[in-house]
Amino acid sequence: MNLKRHINVALGYFVIAAFFGVVLRSFHSFEIPINYKFVVHGHSHIALMGWVYMGLTTLLYKLFLANKALEVKYRRIFWFTQLTLVGMLVTFPFQGYALFSIVFSTLFLLASYWFVWFFLKHIPAKNIPTNSYQCIKLALWYMVLSSIGPWCLGIIMNTLGAGSIWYRLSIYFYLHFQYNGWMVLALLGLFVYVLERKGMKIPPKTFKLFFWTINVGIMASFFLSTLWIKPTIFLYIIGGAGAMLQIVALTVLFRFGRGDKEVMYLVFNRLQMKIVFTIGVLLALKMFLQLVSAFPYFANLAATITDFTIGYLHLTFLGVVSMGLFLFLDYFKLLRLSVGSFFLFFVGFVLTEGLIFYKGIAAWLGFGIFKGYFGSLALASLLIFVSLVTLLVRKGQGELE
Structure with a gap:
């Protein structure tokens, strides 16, 4: 095939x-x-x-x-x-x-x-004991979890109507767990897979720290998508903590990769390394914007000015996810990137x-x-x-x- x-x-x-x-x-x-x-x-x-x-x-x-x-x-x-x-x-x-x-x-x-x-x-x-499979498995379950949003949309439209806050929350629920859970975590799992293939095994304690912080962060940061309804300050804190945990997780993973910088240049070719660096910068920018949105003033700004939301979504989709796909499709020779x-x-x-x-x-x-x-x-x-x-x-x- x-x-x-x-x-x-x-x-x-x-x-x-x-x-x-x-x-x-x-x-x-x-x-x-x-x-x-x-x-x-x-x-x-x-x-x-x-x-x-x-x-x-x-x-x-x-x-x-x-x-x-x-x-x-x-x-x-x-x-x-x-x-x-x-x-x-x-x-x-x-x-x-x-x-x-x-x-x-x-x-x-x-x-x-x-x-x-x-x-x-x-x-x-x-493959079951590998760190990469653990990431991929959770990513797939996040994809399943995200589908609760679309299933709820039909019920909400027939009962509360499209003007209900639950309609918008269902869409944000779907998008959050698609982007941050399914797509980003799957790409991180593929990155770990590449490291494993080259013998760069992440120490158990380091991976455990990354794995738990990234997943708790993904779950908690969903509440950032609810801040437009101006909820209790408690949800701002949970959402902000989730954003911080994701930053910690990515720092742990990329510090491990950077520790073997010379090996990394043997893993990826010159163009691929440039893409890895670009994705790292864009992912850092995405996480920074996510963290900033935990503050009430900026949460309100993101909710009222749709260009900020559209820009953020395209930053994630075109920047982090699509470039990540280009990287791994080229690396595994399914796509010849020029x-x-x-x-x-x-x-x-x-x-x-x-x-x-x-x-x-x-x-x-x-x-x-x-x-x-x-x-x-x-x-x-x-x-x-x-x-x-x-x-x-x-x-x-x-x-x-």
Whole structure:
């Protein structure tokens, strides 16, 4: 089974999501006959479930399970998942949350449960004691936990309505445990897996400290997503403590990696090391912003100025998660990353993030945005789209050679 083709599919979803992003960013500059909210739904679902989910599950299958005996079972899960993704792709942009899009998104949740069951049932006994598997296992359970949010949405819409605070809390619950639990912890698990393969075993006490602080931090920091309702100060403290614990955990892990800096340069090539460094900086920035949001003034700021929230989510998705996927897909030879395509993606990412946060700061401090802002944002988004198309075309050519 050629898993490189599965990554082609995942990357194809990313290209489509990036195209939707360019369309959305062009909405203010051109008259486009679309329903903006419907395309937002299509953009977010295909990005998270098409690109990230498919990329991560393909990596997990390759590294922990891949063998001839499981190919047929895995292929069934793969094609059933594609059915749900294509279904969402052709329904969300045209009808938003409606009967058929809800059916396909529900089927996707069932497909993800199927993969979790398949992975945990067939994991080889030799992998169970490893530190990397412990991280991956918890990441998969966070993905399952996050799905409580979508299940609750239907009930809330039919009882309390979309204007209820519980509607928004359900969405934030899903996003928090998707981003911080499933995606980030899975990538950290893959990082630990690479270290283990190169004989860099984390001492038991060090890993135990990392493992417990990161997981308690993930659980506690969810309350940062509730601060927009201005709850009791107790929840601010819990959320802030969760953010601090995540910072402690990442410091423990990266100090261990940095201790073998020379070995790290033997593990990753020059481009990969630059990506590792970039991800480290972006992850530190993400954690800093998360910690700052525990303070009431900044919590209110994040809740009232949506550009800050959008910028933070894109920082995590495009910066930490997508670059992390690029790193490991290239490392395990499922994707051939070039300096040019990654540089173009990085420039597009930096420009879009800068412009999004600039608009948020303008709203915060009360000054106007410059003329041509929306056109500039669309062009910056176009760079990301072009970089991904270049990467997909180059990957296809590489497989043909």
